[in-house]
Amino acid sequence: xxxxxxxxxLLQTIIAELxxxxxxxxxxxxxxxxxxxxxxxxxxxxxxxEADKNPRQLAEELAAKxxxxxPSIAEVAVAGPGFLNVTFSxxxxxxKVAEVERTGERFGASALGVGKKAQVEFVSANPTGxxxxxxxxxxxxxxxxxxxxxxxxxxxxxxxxxNDAGKQMHTLGRSVWLRARELAAAQNxxxxxxxxxxxxxxxxxxxIDIARDMLAANPALTGLPEADGIDACYEYGMKVxxxxxxxxxxxxxxxxxxxxxxxxxxxxGSVEKTLAMLRGTGHAFEEDGALWFNTTxxxxxxxxxxRKSDGSLTYFASDIAYHADKYARGFDLxxxxxxxxxxxxxxxxxxxxxxxxxQQSAFEVILVQLVNxxxxxEQIAMSTRAGTFETLADVLxxxxxxxxxxxxxxxxxxxxLDFDLALVKQRxxxxxxxxxxxxxxxxxxxxxxxxxxxxDAAARAGNxxxxxxxxxxxxxxxxxxxxxxxxxxxxxxxxxxxxxISYYLMELAGVLHHYYAAHQILDANNPALTSARxxxxxxxxxxxxxxxxxxxxxxxxxx
Numbered sequence: 001x002x003x004x005x006x007x008x009x010l011l012q013t014i015i016a017e018l019x020x021x022x023x024x025x026x027x028x029x030x031x032x033x034x035x036x037x038x039x040x041x042x043x044x045x046x047x048x049x050e051a052d053k054n055p056r057q058l059a060e061e062l063a064a065k066x067x068x069x070x071p072s073i074a075e076v077a078v079a080g081p082g083f084l085n086v087t088f089s090x091x092x093x094x095x096k097v098a099e100v101e102r103t104g105e106r107f108g109a110s111a112l113g114v115g116k117k118a119q120v121e122f123v124s125a126n127p128t129g130x131x132x133x134x135x136x137x138x139x140x141x142x143x144x145x146x147x148x149x150x151x152x153x154x155x156x157x158x159x160x161x162x163n164d165a166g167k168q169m170h171t172l173g174r175s176v177w178l179r180a181r182e183l184a185a186a187q188n189x190x191x192x193x194x195x196x197x198x199x200x201x202x203x204x205x206x207x208i209d210i211a212r213d214m215l216a217a218n219p220a221l222t223g224l225p226e227a228d229g230i231d232a233c234y235e236y237g238m239k240v241x242x243x244x245x246x247x248x249x250x251x252x253x254x255x256x257x258x259x260x261x262x263x264x265x266x267x268x269g270s271v272e273k274t275l276a277m278l279r280g281t282g283h284a285f286e287e288d289g290a291l292w293f294n295t296t297x298x299x300x301x302x303x304x305x306x307r308k309s310d311g312s313l314t315y316f317a318s319d320i321a322y323h324a325d326k327y328a329r330g331f332d333l334x335x336x337x338x339x340x341x342x343x344x345x346x347x348x349x350x351x352x353x354x355x356x357x358x359q360q361s362a363f364e365v366i367l368v369q370l371v372n373x374x375x376x377x378e379q380i381a382m383s384t385r386a387g388t389f390e391t392l393a394d395v396l397x398x399x400x401x402x403x404x405x406x407x408x409x410x411x412x413x414x415x416x417l418d419f420d421l422a423l424v425k426q427r428x429x430x431x432x433x434x435x436x437x438x439x440x441x442x443x444x445x446x447x448x449x450x451x452x453x454x455x456d457a458a459a460r461a462g463n464x465x466x467x468x469x470x471x472x473x474x475x476x477x478x479x480x481x482x483x484x485x486x487x488x489x490x491x492x493x494x495x496x497x498x499x500x501i502s503y504y505l506m507e508l509a510g511v512l513h514h515y516y517a518a519h520q521i522l523d524a525n526n527p528a529l530t531s532a533r534x535x536x537x538x539x540x541x542x543x544x545x546x547x548x549x550x551x552x553x554x555x556x557x558x559x
Contacts, residue, residue: 002483002484002486002487003038003039003088003092003480003483004028004029004039004487006070006072006092007028007039007041007086008022008028010066010069010070010073011028011041011043011062011066011084013069014062014065014066014069015043015047015062017065018051020047020050020051022043023043023046023047023050025042025046026041026042026043026046026047027041027042028040028041031085036077036079036085037075037077037085037086037087038086038087038088038480039085039086039088040079040083040084040085040086041083041084041086042082042083042084043062043084044056044058044059044062044082044083044084045059045081045082045083048082054082055081055082056078056081056082058082059078059082059083059084060078062084063076063077063078063084066084066086071089071091072088072089072091072092073086073087073088073089074087074088074089074090075087090468090470090471090476091468093470093476093479093480093483094464094467094468094470094479095464095467096479096482096483096539097467097470097479097482097535097536097539098464098467099482100482100539100542100543101535101538101539101542104542105542105545105546105549107485107486107542107543107546108151108485108486108488108489108543108546108547108550109151109152109153109486109489110151110152110153110486110489110490110493111152111153112152112153112154112490112493112494113149113152113153113154113155113156113333113493114153114154115153116153116154116155116332116333117154117155117156117157117330117331117332117333118149118154118155118156118157118331118332118333118334118335119156119157119158119159119326119329119331119333119334119335120142120145120146120149120156120157120158120159120335120337121142121158121159121160121161121326121334121335121336121337122138122139122141122142122143122145122158122159122160122336122337123135123138123139123142123160123245123249123254123256123337124160124161124162124163125163125245126163126168126169127162127163127164127169127172127238127241127242127245128168128169128171128172128202128238128241129202129204129206129241130204130206130241130244130245130248130391130392130393131244131245131248131249131391131392131393132390132391132392133371133373133390133391133392133395133419134339134368134370134371135392136252136371136392136395136396136404136408137368137371137408137413137417138337138338138339138368139249139252139254139392140252140254140404140405140408140409140498140551140552141337141366141368141408141409141413141498142158142254142337142366143158143253143254143255143552144405144409144498144501144550144551144552145335145337145366145496145498146158147549147550147551147552148489148492148493148498148501148550149493151489151493151550152489152490152493152494154333154493157257157258157331158255158256158257158258159256159257159258159259159260160256160258160259160260161260161262161322162242162259162260162261162262162263163262164238164261164262164263165262165263165266165318166262166315166318169234169238170230170234171200171201171202172202172233172234172237172238172241173230173231173232173233173234173235173237174201174230174233175201175202175207175233175237176207176210176211176214176233176234176236176237177211177226177229177230177233178197178198178201179197179207179208179210179211180211180214180215180221180222180229180233181222182197182211183208183211183212183215184215184219184221184222206241207237210233210236210237210240210241211233213240214232214233214236221233244393248391248392248393248396251393251396251401252392252396252401252404252405253401253405253552254552260322260325262318262322265318265321265322265325266313266318270321270324270325271313271317271318271321273321274317274320274321274324275291275306275307275317275321277324278293278306278320278355279291281355282294283297283355284306288309289309290305290306290307290308290309291305291306291307292304292305292306293305293306293316293320293348293351293352293355295347295348295351295352297351298350298351298354298355299347299350299351300347300348300351301347304316304348306320316348316352319349319352320352320355320356323349323352323353323356323363324356327356327358327362331362332362333361333362333363333364334362334363334364335364335365335366335496336349336363336364336365336366337365337366337368337413338365338366338367338368339367339368339370340367340368340369340370340414342367343367346365349363349365350363364496366413366414366496367413367414368413368414369413369414369415369416369417370416370417371408371416371417371419372416372417372418372419373390373395373419373421374418374419374420374421374422375421375422392404395419395421398421398425399421399424399425401552402433402437402553402554403424403425403431403433404424405551405552405553406432406433406436406502406551406553407419407424407432407433409498409499409501409502409551410432410499410502411499412497412499413497413498413499427559429513432502432506433553434559435506435509435510435513436505436506436509436544436548436553437548437553437554437555437556437559438509438513438559439508439509439512439513439540439541439544440541440544440545440548440555440556440557441556441557441558441559442512442513442516443512443537443538443540443541443544444541444557444558445557445558446516446521446522446534446537447534447538449522450522450530450534453522453524454524455522455524455527455530463528463531465528466528466529466531466532466535467532467535467536468532469528469529469532470532470533470536472519474511474514474515474518474519475515475533475536477511477515478508478511478512478515478536478540479536481504481507481508481511481540481543482539482540482543484504485504485508485543485546485547488500488501488504489501489547489550492550498550498551501547501550501551502551504547505544505547505548505551508540508543508544508547509544512537512540512544516537519533521533521534521537522534541555
């Protein structure tokens with residue numbers, strides 16, 4: 001049991017014995033200055049009025065009972081107007097090693113989401129071009145959220161929404177078609193007569209490659225009627241691009257459980273059924289030949305079009321139907337990971353969720369800010385349509401999956417991120433991912449050296465009496481950090497914040513590196529202390545490994 005839970009249980013029992021319930025506004029948290037103890041509680045302050053006592057007097061009473069309640073409590077001090085500053089015994093912290101050993105890969109798990117079903121929809125890039133580094137950050141955030149939610153007990157599905165309908169897909173088909181005609185004309189010696197390539201089409205070299213492959217497979221392609229040719233180019237181009245997207249995500253260690261087609265949603269009539277439902281509930285109305293959604297009734301700044309006067313559907317219409325489908329599948333929590341440029345879209349989607357009869361708490365949007373990709377200090381321009389972008393595949397080839405994922409998750413997702421290609425390739429302590437991975441590798445190397453020297457730590461592995469020797473301040477700091485990991489993992493799930501994990505790992509790795517440099521771990525003349533320290537570091541390595549797994553980053557045994 002983590003320290004905060006243990007303290008709360010003790011205090012709840014004491015307060016119940018006094019005839020009161022645990023105050024709703026009571027908090028238990030680490031004090032700002034660790035010299036004031038391990039945890040601080042304000043329960044005396046918030047309970048004083050109900051108890052009809054001076055807060056400090058009540059705090060003194062609670063402190064006396066708390067000191068006598070458990071040998072795990074070493075000291076309780078009353079501070080200020082009535083705060084309880086609690087210090088745990090070394091024995092309590094030493095027990096964390098056995099807890100980590102007992103739980104292993106499940107260390108950090110919680111029951112936060114038990115009995116709840118969650119869905120995370122992420123990436124969902126239009127299959128009109130390769131994934132770029134911005135998509136990569138969204139992929140890392142979404143995939144890490146899925147891992148974190150599963151550890152917190154949620155039944156979680158990862159989903160990719162394939163935008164395979166609409167104007168952009170027609171533009172893709174038209175782009176490939178025009179390039180195919182250019183190539184065919186060049187083969188016939190008429191290249192000089194070709195018109196300028198339209199600016200509103202996709203410009204990248206990948207479009208030319210797709211057109212070239214299509215012509216090689218079917219030289220008569222450009223003899224088709226234009227509409228048929230564009231359709232053929234759209235179908236083939238989307239397949240090639242989407243196959244590439246799937247491969248890029250697989251290389252990035254990202255897995256989706258469901259690949260959901262927008263075109264299928266439309267063809268099944270789901271959009272029309274949803275629009276009919278909105279009309280039936282009074283949330284949609286006809287005006288000027290168009291169908292509108294009454295979003296202002298839900299706090300949006302203006303009403304939104306669902307079907308235009310020309311009969312074409314808006315993206316918003318499909319999105320409402322798509323989310324209706326999500327809730328029909330039984331999800332209690334739906335999480336969308338969007339680019340930060342979609343911020344203005346949130347109010348209308350929240351209005352739609354309300355119109356579907358869902359609580360606002362059943363829908364969350366995680367915004368992912370832009371990535372500034374740097375190479376030798378120069379920013380690399382990125383534009384899918386212009387074809388001037390650094391693909392995710394290129395970045396992975398240059399820096400590797402681990403480095404890319406850790407860097408993407410090293411800051412809050414809605415903060416801009418400078419991704420320095422030179423830094424993340426360095427094998428130095430200035431490289432954050434190297435810093436954390438090396439901490440794990442150091443522990444594994446230490447155990448290998450112990451075996452080479454004939455130090456049989458395993459023979460004493462079950463002797464918890466050895467753990468009583470872990471009394472150095474740095475050792476207790478490591479144990480306190482181990483205690484924090486389950487709370488950090490739970491907080492990351494509750495706040496949908498993978499960067500909580502990366503921040504924690506950096507702190508834990510830092511304390512381990514400092515401890516490793518300042519203390520002798522292997523001492524053949526002191527097998528009990530050696531065993532205790534090896535077990536402590538093995539527990540730290542397990543926490544590092546579990547945390548890295550939540551980020552989708554490996555924990556190497558050697559570097």
